Amino acid sequence: MKKICAILVLVLISTLLVSAGQKEYGKKITLKEKTKISTILQSPEKFVGKKVLVTGTILAVCDKRGCWMELSSDKEAQKIKIKVKDGEIVFPMTGIGKKALVEGEVQKIFMSKEDAIKQGKHEAEERKTKFDPNSVKGDVTYYQIKGLGAVITD
Amino acid sequence: MKRWRRWLRAIHRDIGYILTGLTVIYSISGIAVNHADEWNPNYVIEKSTTVLKLDNKDLSSTQSIVDAIMSKAVDNEKLKNSFRPDSNTIKIFTEKHNINYDLSSGELTKEEIKARPILKASNFLHLNAPKRVWTYVADTFALGLIFLAVSGLFMVKGRNGMKWRGTWFTIAGILIPLLFLLLYYF
Incomplete structure (x- = not known):
C-alpha cells in the first residue's frame, strides 16, 4: 500500500513538473513553420481556409467561457482573434499577458450592419466597456483564426 | 424484508x-x-483606475512610456510583455497585473485576475x-x-412508498420541470 502511495505521489509530482511553464490546449500542434500575424493581415484572402501557426502575446480572453482570445501581432496596432467552439477549448483568463502559440484555420467573417451592432453590444457587455452603435458604418468583414490547438507559455 | x-x-x-x-x-x-x-x-477580477500624467520626455517612444509606467505605477513586479494596440493605448503585462494606459487622458487601469x-x-x-x-x-x-x-x-414499501406518499411526491417532482416548460418553452 505504501509503495502504491509513493508511486502515485511521484507520478503527480512529475506531471506537475512537466506541465509547469507551459500548457497545451486542444489538439497537438502539427505545423512547424510559423506565419507572422502581420503577413496574414496584410493579405488575408490568400490565407482563408488555410491552416497556420501563429504566435503572439495574449491581449484578452473571453471571461465568460474562455471561447476566444486576442493575440498581438508582431507589428504594433495589429491583433487577431482566435475563436474556438464553445467548450471545445477553454482559454484561461490568467493567460492574459503570456505568450501563445496557436494552430488554426484562417476564417473570413461577414456580418451585416445589424449583426455587427449586435455583436459589438454583446462584446461590450462581456468586456464591461462602452459601445457606440454609430461606430458601425455598414456591413463588416473581418478575419479570425479558428483555433484548433494552442500552447500557452509563462 | x-x-x-x-x-x-x-x-x-x-x-x-x-x-x-x-x-x-x-x-x-x-x-x-x-x-x-x-x-x-x-475568476475574481479586481480593477482599480487612477490617473497618471507622464512628462513629455516619457512620451518619446513606446518603450519610454512602458519604462515610465513601470517605475511610477508598478511596485516590485517584473515586466512580462507590453503591446500598443493603437496609437492611444499601451497594454503592459506584469507578473500580477494587466495594465491599460490611455495616453490622451492618462487613465491607468490595473487589473488583477485570480482564479x-x-x-x-x-x-x-x-x-x-x-x-x-x-x-x-x-x-x-x-x-x-x-x-x-x-x-x-x-x-420503502407500504403507504410511505409508492402505494401513496411516494407516488404523490414523485408526481410533484415531475410536475416542477413540466410547469416551467409550459411557462417558458411552449
Whole structure:
C-alpha cells in the first residue's frame, strides 16, 4: 500500500513538473513553420481556409467561457482573434499577458450592419466597456483564426 | 424484508457513497455556473483606475512610456510583455497585473485576475473540459444518478412508498420541470 502511495505521489509530482511553464490546449500542434500575424493581415484572402501557426502575446480572453482570445501581432496596432467552439477549448483568463502559440484555420467573417451592432453590444457587455452603435458604418468583414490547438507559455 | 429489496437498498447505499463526492462537485459548480451572468464563476477580477500624467520626455517612444509606467505605477513586479494596440493605448503585462494606459487622458487601469481555486477546478470537471476518459466517468456518474433516483422509488414499501406518499411526491417532482416548460418553452 505504501509503495502504491509513493508511486502515485511521484507520478503527480512529475506531471506537475512537466506541465509547469507551459500548457497545451486542444489538439497537438502539427505545423512547424510559423506565419507572422502581420503577413496574414496584410493579405488575408490568400490565407482563408488555410491552416497556420501563429504566435503572439495574449491581449484578452473571453471571461465568460474562455471561447476566444486576442493575440498581438508582431507589428504594433495589429491583433487577431482566435475563436474556438464553445467548450471545445477553454482559454484561461490568467493567460492574459503570456505568450501563445496557436494552430488554426484562417476564417473570413461577414456580418451585416445589424449583426455587427449586435455583436459589438454583446462584446461590450462581456468586456464591461462602452459601445457606440454609430461606430458601425455598414456591413463588416473581418478575419479570425479558428483555433484548433494552442500552447500557452509563462 | 424481501430479498430483492434488501439487495436494492445495499446497492443504492454503496453507489450513493461512491457518488457523494461527484454529486457535491457537480452541485456546487451547477450553482456557480447558473449565475454566470451575475458573476465570474472561475475568476475574481479586481480593477482599480487612477490617473497618471507622464512628462513629455516619457512620451518619446513606446518603450519610454512602458519604462515610465513601470517605475511610477508598478511596485516590485517584473515586466512580462507590453503591446500598443493603437496609437492611444499601451497594454503592459506584469507578473500580477494587466495594465491599460490611455495616453490622451492618462487613465491607468490595473487589473488583477485570480482564479477561484475550488470552483474553477469543479467547473473544469462539470463542464467536461478535460474530455477524454473523464467523459466516460461523467457518463457513468449520470447513469449512477438515474439508478439512485429510480431505485430510491422502491426503497420503502407500504403507504410511505409508492402505494401513496411516494407516488404523490414523485408526481410533484415531475410536475416542477413540466410547469416551467409550459411557462417558458411552449
